[in-house]
Amino acid sequence: MAEATAPKPSSSVKLVLLGEAAVGKSSLVLRFVNNDFQENKEPTIGAAFLTQKCNLPTRTIKFEIWDTAGQERFASLAPMYYRNAQSALVVYDLTKPTSLIKAKHWVAELQRQASPGIVIALVGNKLDLTNESSGSGNALGDDSETDAAEGENDDGDARKVSTAEAKSYAEEEGLLFFETSAKNGTNVTEVFTAIANAIPETSLKGARGPGATQSSANRTEDQSRVNLTGPRDSASKEGCAC
Amino acid sequence: MESLSETRWHAVIQGTGLQHSLLALALSRSDKKILHVDQNEYYGAADAAFSLQEVDGWVEKVKGDSDEAPFRNAALWKADADDSTDSQQLSFSRAYTLTLSPQIIYTKSKLLALLVSSKVYRQLEFQAVGNWWLYNEADEEPLKRMPNGREDIFQDKSIDNRAKRSLMKFLKFVVDYENQTEVWEAHGDSSLQEFLSSQFQLPPRLQTVIAALTLSFDSPDKIAVRWALPRIARHLTSMGIFGPGFGAVLPKWGGGAEIAQVACRAGAVGGGVYVLGTAVENSHAIEPTEEEIPEEKFSLSLSNGETVRTRHYVSAEDTTAADGIVVSKVIAVVSSPLPSIFASSTEGSPLAAVSVVVFPPNSFSQEGVSPTHPVYIMVHSSETGECPVGQCVLYASTQYTKNSKVVLETTISKFLETSKDNVKLLYSVYYEQQKVPGTSPLDLAFDDQILDNVEEQWKTVLGYGDAEEHPPFMQFADREGMNADDDNDDEY
Helix, strand or coil, rough: CCCCCCCCEEEEEEEEEEEECHHHHHHHHHHHHHCCCCCCCCCCCCEEEEEEEECCCCCCCEEEECCCCCCCCCCCCHHHHHCCEEEEEEEEEECCCHHHHHHHHHHHHHHHHCCCCCEEEEEEEEECCCCCCCCCCCCCCCCCCCCCCCCCCCHEEEECHHHHHHHHHHHHHCCEEEECCCCCCCHHCCCHHHHHHCHHHHCCCCCCCCCCCCCCCCCCCCEEEECCCCCCCCCCCCCCHH | CCCCCCCCCEEEEEEEHHHHHHHHHHHHCCCCCEEEEEECCCCHHHHCCCCCHHHHHHHHCCCCCCCCCCEEEEEEEEECCCCHHHHHHCHHHHHEEECCCCCCCECHHHHHHHHHHHHHHHHHHEEEEEEEEEEECCCCEEEEECCCCHHHHHHHHHHHCCCHHHHHHHHHHHHHHHHHHHHHHCCCEHHHHHHHHHHHHCCCHHHHHHHHHCCCCCCCCCHHHHHHHHHHHHHHHHHHCCCCCCCEEEEECHHHHHHHHHHHHHHCCCCCCCEECCCCCEEEEHHHCCCCCCCEEEEEEEEECCCEEEEEEECCCCHCCCCCCCEEEEEECCCCCCCHHHCCCCCCCCCCCEEEEEEEECCCEEECCCCCCEEEEECCCCHHHHCCCCCCCEEEEEEECHHHHHHHHHHHHHHCCCCCCCCCCEEEEEEEEECCCCCCCCCCCCCCHHHHHHHHHEEEEEECCCCCCCCCCCCCCCCCCHHHHHHHCCCC
C-alpha cells in the first residue's frame, strides 16, 4: 500500500490537554501551533481543536489537539477527549501547588480510564515567572537540579513547586516531564517532539487505542477502512456522499 | 466562566444519545449558548459504548424490572478463567468497547453525507460491513453466503433457472419500486411472503433471502410490502457506492456511540458547555410579568442544585411512552477471529470488519428451542477496535418472547458450531430494550428518520420557519487550524 513517492510516513496522533483552569494549556498550544503568545489571554471558550505537524527524522506526526475549553469545572469534556487518545499533556502551574495536585488527579484518571499505553507528559508551565533562564526536562538530559522552591522568592521568583518534587513524581508514574514557558517558548516544541518520539510505532496508522496495540505485525492495517470522500476503486462517483 | 445559572442559555439539551448529539453538532456553528447535559457519567445514553468494567456498572443498574427505560432484565455471564492462551481468555476491561449501538449504516444513508459536509467525518474511521450469511440447519453446509449481486446469483447452483429468472425480475423491479406503484400499491398491506410468491413466483427459499435484507424483527408472513420494499431497495442500491462488495459501514470503536461522541466534541469545540452526571429534574415555563417579557421561556432545575434559564429546552426522549415493542439482545465475546466469516468474496473489496448472520424463523430446532422470529447476529472482528486480536464480538438480537433469551443463547451456540475452530464463549450480556418514540435504536440499520427529527429540532431552536431562507443543514466550512489539504495524510 505504500506510495513510492511518499516522502515520509505520516500519522495522526490524538492529544488531549488536561489541567486546572489558568495553568496555560491553551497558551502552550498557541505557542506550539502559531509560535505566538497572548498576555492575559481570556479563558478558552470553544474552538478548542487544533492540529499541528511535528517532523521527526523518520516520520511526520500530525497532532490533533483537544483542549478542555475552559470547562475544567465540569470535568465532562475530558472523558470524550481521552477516549482513544494516544497522548495526553497534563499541565500544572509551577507557581501554584494546588495545580500539581489537580494534575496528579488527571494522571490517575488517565491511568484508570484512557487507552492502555497512552503517552502522558507532565508539564510545569510558567517557567518565566521563576529566575531560571532555561527549564528542566528529561529529554534535555541532566540539567543539574536546583531546588528553587526555597530562598529565592525575594528575587521575584514565584516558583512554588520544585523541579525535584514534580520530576520524581513523573519518574514514579512513568511520565515524560518538562518545565516550560509558553510566554518565552522555552521547552514547548521539545514537549511535543518528546511525545511524538514516545508514541509506539504499533499504535500509529489508524490503529489507536485498546485492542489494536497488540495487532500482529504481518497483517496490513486498515484493510477494512472505507474512505467516505471518494471510492477506493473506480466505482461510480455519482453515489459519493460529497 | 460564568456559572450555569448566570448564563442566559439559548438552548439546553438533555441526553447525549445519537439524536441529541447530532443536534449538538448541527448547532455547533450557530454561536448560540448551548448547554448539553446527561444524567449519566458517560456519553451516548442508550447509544453508549462500554469497557467490561462499565458494563458491570450498567448491568447493576438495568437488571430486573428496573425503571431504567429503555433497558431491563440485564444479566451478565463470564467464562471461568483457566490456563489457556491469551485469545482463549477474556482480556482486561479496557481491551473491550462493547456498544449498545451497533447499527450498520447503509452507504446511501444521508447520515454519511452529513458527516462529510459537517467535516466531522475526519474524526471517524469507517469500516465495511461486508458479508451476509443465511443459516439453515437442514442444509449440508448450514451457513451460506447470501448472494452479493447478479453474478453471485448466476453462479449459484442451488437456484434453478426458473427461480433465477424470477429473482432477477424481482430485483429489477424493487430497485425501481417507486416508479412502479402499479405492481405493488394494491398489495401494499399484504405480507412480503405472499407478494413474492404470488407476484414473482419466488420459491420459499428465495423469499427467505429477500426477507433477510429487510432486517425485520417480524417473520416474512408479517412484514408489510409497503414497509419492506424501501428497505430491500436500500440494501441493493447501497452496494458498491464506496467500493465493491459492501453496502454498509460502521464507525470503528463502537458504531453509533463513536458518532455521538464525535458530534458532542464538535458541539464543545463550537462553545457548547458539557456537564455529565446531571439531569434536568423539572422544567417550568417562565411567565411574562408586567415589567418584562423574558426571552428565556423555561426555567430548569438541574440535579446538581442549579437552576438555569433557557429559550429552548430539548428534553430527553420520553422513555415512559414506550409503545410495547421489545427486543432481546445479547452481546457476546468469543475466542476466535472467525476468519471464514470475514473472508472477502468480491475482488478489490475491503476486508469486512462486520458481517451479518441471519437465522430465519424455524431455521433450527434443538430440544424444543426454535426461533419463532428472525434472529440476527452482527459479528464484529477485532478490526473494529471493540475487542483484542484473536477474538470477535457478537451482537445478537431478536424480538422479545417468553423464550427469547434461550433462543438467542441457542442461536449463538449454533453459529459457533459452524466454525471449524474450537470457539469458546468467553462473555455474554443479555438485556431487553424497548422502543422509545423519537428514536429508533431498535433498528439494526441507522434510520434516516432520526436526521429528519434533528433537522426539525435544529430549525426550531434557531427559529427558522419553513418558508424562510436559512443556512443549509450541517454544511460547515473547515475550522481554522484544520487544514483541508490534510485530507490525504492518512494515505501511505
